[in-house]
Amino acid sequence: MLAPTETPFRSRSRIPVSDRNMSNMLTDAEPVLRRDPVMEQLIETHEPYVEPDWSEYERLCISIINQQLSTASAMAVRERVFELLEGEVTPETVLAAEDEALRDAGLSRSKIEYMRNAAQAFQENDYTQEALADHSDEEVIDRLTEIKGIGEWTANMYLL
Secondary structure, three states: OOOOOOOOOOOOOOOOOOHHHHHHHHHHHHHHHOOOHHHHHHHHHOOOOOOOOOOHHHHHHHHHHHOOOOHHHHHHHHHHHHHHOOOOOOHHHHHHOOHHHHHHOOOOHHHHHHHHHHHHHHHHOOOOHHHHOOOOHHHHHHHHOOOOOOOHHHHHHHHO
C-alpha cells in the first residue's frame, strides 16, 4: 500500500461529517454492517468513529469555494487557499489575508467577501457543532443564511 503524499495541511480526502449526522449514521449502519463477518471484525478491531477533518468554519469555506466550480477546479482552488493560509483556515487568518493573495489563489472577489462575512459571523456568534446541536436543521439553515453569501445550498452542505 502506498503512503499518502505529505502536504502542508491535513488530508482532504475524507468527506466532512458532523458529529450529529455521524452518530445517526453509525447507529443505523452498524447492525447492517455486522451481518458481514469481515465488517464485524473491522468494527470490533477499530473504533467506528471518524473524526471530522475540518473545523466548522473550514467546512463552510470549502462549501463557498466549491460553489459553481467543477470538482477539479474547486479542489485546486481549495488546495491553493489552504496552502496560502498554511493549513490554518480560521476567521482570523481569512480576515488577515491580503485580497490579492486570495485572488491569486483562485478566489473571486465575491467568494472572498463571503468567506470574510462568514469569518465575522463566526467571531460574533457560536456556530460550533456543540452550540448548534440542540437546533433543528431548519434552524441551523436559517441562522447560516443570515450571513451574506451563504445560501440554502451552502447551509445544507454545512449540515453534512
